[in-house]
Amino acid sequence: MPIVLGEPGVEGLSEAVGVLREWQYEGAPMQLHPGDVGWFWRSGAEATAAAVRTWSRDGQILALGLLDGPELLRMTFAPGARRDAELAQQVVDDVTEPERGVLPEGKVNIEAPTDALVQELLFEEGWKTDEPWTPLRRDLTEPVEDPGVRIEVVGPEQAHLFAAVLRAAFDGSTFTDERWHAMAAGSPYADARSLIAYDDQGHAVAAVTVWSAGPGRPGLLEPMGVHREHRGHGYGKAISIAAAGTLRKLGSSSAIVCTPSSNVGAVATYRSAGFQQRPEVRDRYRDAYYSSRSGGSS
Numbered sequence: 001m002p003i004v005l006g007e008p009g010v011e012g013l014s015e016a017v018g019v020l021r022e023w024q025y026e027g028a029p030m031q032l033h034p035g036d037v038g039w040f041w042r043s044g045a046e047a048t049a050a051a052v053r054t055w056s057r058d059g060q061i062l063a064l065g066l067l068d069g070p071e072l073l074r075m076t077f078a079p080g081a082r083r084d085a086e087l088a089q090q091v092v093d094d095v096t097e098p099e100r101g102v103l104p105e106g107k108v109n110i111e112a113p114t115d116a117l118v119q120e121l122l123f124e125e126g127w128k129t130d131e132p133w134t135p136l137r138r139d140l141t142e143p144v145e146d147p148g149v150r151i152e153v154v155g156p157e158q159a160h161l162f163a164a165v166l167r168a169a170f171d172g173s174t175f176t177d178e179r180w181h182a183m184a185a186g187s188p189y190a191d192a193r194s195l196i197a198y199d200d201q202g203h204a205v206a207a208v209t210v211w212s213a214g215p216g217r218p219g220l221l222e223p224m225g226v227h228r229e230h231r232g233h234g235y236g237k238a239i240s241i242a243a244a245g246t247l248r249k250l251g252s253s254s255a256i257v258c259t260p261s262s263n264v265g266a267v268a269t270y271r272s273a274g275f276q277q278r279p280e281v282r283d284r285y286r287d288a289y290y291s292s293r294s295g296g297s298s
């Protein structure tokens with residue numbers, strides 16, 4: 001059966017997210033998580049649907065991509081399909097040719113599991129490796145310690161506080177409470193929690209959203225940040241511990257996160273919160289599109 005590239009549309013998003021959940025398992029390489037789609041949902045269901053691509057054989061989704069920005073495709077595969085040669089070749093053809101409507105001309109990036117065959121095929125086509133990212137993981141078999149600060153779960157009433165902390169944590173962030181509401185309306189958020197840490201004076205100082213993929217599967221932190229006026233007081237460590245504790249309550253077997261290796265503060269913070277570093281991963285990228293079939297640049 002041929003491999004079919006598809007777009008789920010708004011009505012197909014829940015099924016696509018459900019498939020992505022099932023692909024999460026202990027020991028999997030760092031890969032696209034339902035929480036990544038859930039975090040993207042802050043832009044609304046229609047934008048999320050427009051950003052998702054699926055590759056199916058015989059009606060079964062075997063690979064799923066999220067256009068996390070117009071020039072970045074983050075993708076993963078069904079566990080048994082990462083080395084499927086026909087699928088990998090089809091994915092590479094679809095992402096390489098701009099007219100297929102996945103990635104445009106110009107510089108583009110692809111994130112895929114390290115052991116996926118597409119990595120090798122893209123390398124053979126001249127794609128390069130980008131900056132290293134560091135995945136970190138905290139096992140949740142044992143109970144998680146108390147974070148030592150007041151932590152509260154965000155509901156609609158606290159959305160503006162959550163948004164204010166994120167804006168104060170990430171340079172250039174335009175996050176608003178409307179975005180939190182859009183995110184919370186998405187199907188992945190049914191298994192997610194946003195948390196705020198407060199200091200002794202009651203200021204909201206740190207925020208995180210955690211995404212369970214269901215019991216016995218790794219859960220994701222995305223995003224996590226500390227208000228820039230409240231850094232260096234252990235709140236990053238505290239909110240990361242609280243994130244792990246919340247994921248454990250949601251049934252996750254581990255808490256995972258991935259950050260640019262250059263973000264030494266984030267790596268140090270997660271380590272301090274009991275996360276262990278795993279081997280670095282890198283996107284693949286190409287500088288520009290040259291059609292191999294016509295032999296010229298387009």
Ligand SMILES: CC(C)(COP(=O)(O)OP(=O)(O)OC[C@H]1O[C@@H](n2cnc3c(N)ncnc32)[C@H](O)[C@@H]1OP(=O)(O)O)[C@@H](O)C(=O)NCCC(=O)NCCS
Nearest residue numbers: 224225226231232233234235236237259265266268269272
């Ligand atoms: C990274 C960040 C969360 C750290 O928050 P913080 O409250 O200042 O961190 P903490 O005070 O809890 O520090 C935790 C540990 O990390 C270390 N650390 C924090 N920032 C550091 C930095 N810039 N360089 C080196 N070490 C750093 C601390 O020394 C501490 O180590 P220790 O526990 O061994 O003493 C904060 O700088 C931030 O919000 N940055 C922008 C958003 C971001 O990058 N989020 C992560 C994206 S995945």
